[in-house]
Amino acid sequence: MQLVELDLSRNDIPEIPESISFCRALQVADFSGNPLTRLPESFPELQNLTCLSVNDISLQALPENIGNLYNLASLELRENLLTYLPESLAQLQRLEELDLGNNELYHLPETIGALFNLKDLWLDGNQLAEIPQEVGNLKNLLCLDVSENKLECLPEEISGLTSLTDLLVSQNLLQVLPDGIGKLRRLSILKVDQNKLIQLTDSIGDCESLTELVLTENQLQSLPKSIGKLKKLSNLNADRNKLTSLPKEVGGCCSLNVFSIRDNRLSRIPSEISQATELHVLDVAGNRLTYLPLSLTTLKLKALWLSDNQSQPLLTFQTDTDPETGEKILTCVLLPQMPSEPVCQDNLPRCGALESLVNEMSDETWNERAVNRVSAIRFLEDEKDEEDNEMRTLLRRATPHPGELKNMKKTVENLRNDMNAAKGLDSNKNEVNNAIDRVTTSV
Template sequence: MGQTPFFQLVKLRKLGLSDNEIQRLPPEIANFMQLTSWKFQRAFRTAKLSKLPESFPELRNLTCLSINDISLQALPETIGKSLSLLHRLEELDLGNNEIYNLEIGSMKSLLCLDVSENKLEHLPEEMGGLVSLTDLLVSQNLIDALPEGIGKLRRLIGKLKRLSNFNCDRNRLASLPKEIGGCCSLNVFCVRENRLTRIPSEISQASELHVFDVSGNRLLHLPVSLTTLRLKALWLSENQSQPLLTFQNDIDPESGEKSLVNDMVDDTWDDKAMKRISAIHFLDDNDDEDDEKGRLMRQATPHPGELKTMKKAVENLRKDLNAAKALDSNKNEVNNATVTTSV
């Protein structure tokens, strides 16, 4: 971009640079002292972002930053340090990259962190320092435990007192730490399509939990403590190889805790259950051999993360329509004024 009048837009508050072929970010970017929102998805097609300009921390009013889909493989240390100096930053989107190591420093004002669709195998120890965090999105990574591999996060995760939305779908989780109960503000917890075999009884300590999605795991029973929660939605589909029927009280042989089980369910996990397709098949009398005709598929109920995305898309569309209407209205007023003057 270079030295251009573009950087004289000192009152700029929102900046979108998505879908470009930017080679670097010049230091003049700091001229936008009033900038609050900056998004540059898919903006570095021919060059990878290796560092932010030294003047970047001067954007002290920045509250929303999206570095989405720019093929980042790691978050350079310089970027991590720069981000930690943005004390008003509330939303950070690093999703849809190739990040395998996350170093974000301490951002005490951060409310929403999205690192979904990367290659993370664990979450950093510093995560416990994000004391204001309400939304943590880490779906579609390679995380196999919370937090084996970084040890102390078992204690730190319980410090996220304000966390309300935790999405860890489609990872490789085999267990959940009991400290998850320390997230006392947790409303929505999604861990679908992992490898969980049990839910810690301490989940009941997350007393504000209303939506719990554990579908597509390997659960054989549920903790009795789950019944103390005021759940409004509970997804248990595609866990056992047979449907869940009547539950009885029993003792988990591994933990010794009370659990809810079904004696009619085989204790052996069947991987085929993960590949089940719910469908109603109508056979055509005129074509008995064509199994693909007349099939009515049962679509899955959208889960909270998908509903949130759908809601945001609708809101953006509504804003665009309102802006278009306002523009048309202004044009009509100008045309009417011109006609009146001419007469």
């Protein structure tokens, strides 16, 4: 009865007896990782309990009178089968941590807004289609995680979370963020990746404490000019969107350290990027860039990625002149970025002697598609006539597999024997053998 802490986690206990209610001094209890499906009805009588962990126990429902645990400060219910929350949960006025991640919640009660002392709220991995506007009453909330749900919008009242530092809304169905997000002046981390964002609100520039902004895998075609007001931003990731341009104001992000805009539709990078003097990593691979601004040479870059198969983080650049604008630019072997195009097989030169020999062989011995596989190396220079372009195209035919070469040699030898038997002429024998030997040697 004087027991203060009880840890029974990761066992095979199928049931907690009702007699646990006699442990009136119990403050910390951990029953996580057991094959439990319910908590005893007498459990809420443990009114000195401050920390309760029941993660991963196949719990389907909480006791309706869970609110009687009025001293509870931390409640962990992650990885269960909860489909709803009892109304009495709102009575846990001292609750600071509530973890409901990876359950089956379809609805969050409005009474969630009554947990005024809540600092951390995890709702990730549920089935939530909306967040009640009452969540804006949680003035002390520091971290809100609603990622991996089915949210199509966030309430405008989210602006009331004035203490919020971490907002995680990854893997939802959001098309826009509420303008009220600009009132979250303490927000440091915002993750909105894997949504359906078609635009980013201008008010994002008012999140003056933002250090990390993740916008990966959305439908953004542009970034707002106000993004340049984020003076503390150190990590900006907008990979795999539909960006066609960047605002020159992005150079105002004076603390930017990592800027990743891989797999977009950018044709140029604004020269003002050089104003972000702390920039060390720039990833622009998978775009449509024809050149880079000369101003990049003023940055102390440690990595500049232009291609997926780039072996070194930095490349050697040459100074050139843009023929259209006349401005000085940077270029290298990987610029301009061009999408790979399939080569028309009909226009490829045939490989005479080997081709005719292969055509007489069975599909089992040699795959014709493998023979026709060709790598083309093209040099992009000033436009000239097609004939000149074809002359400056190097074609490399596929190298046969050693096993295929062995089969080819065997076929050639059989062909030699058949031809010798068919001809039966000593006068032509040496000539035929010499011709086939030349083919065999080349193979």
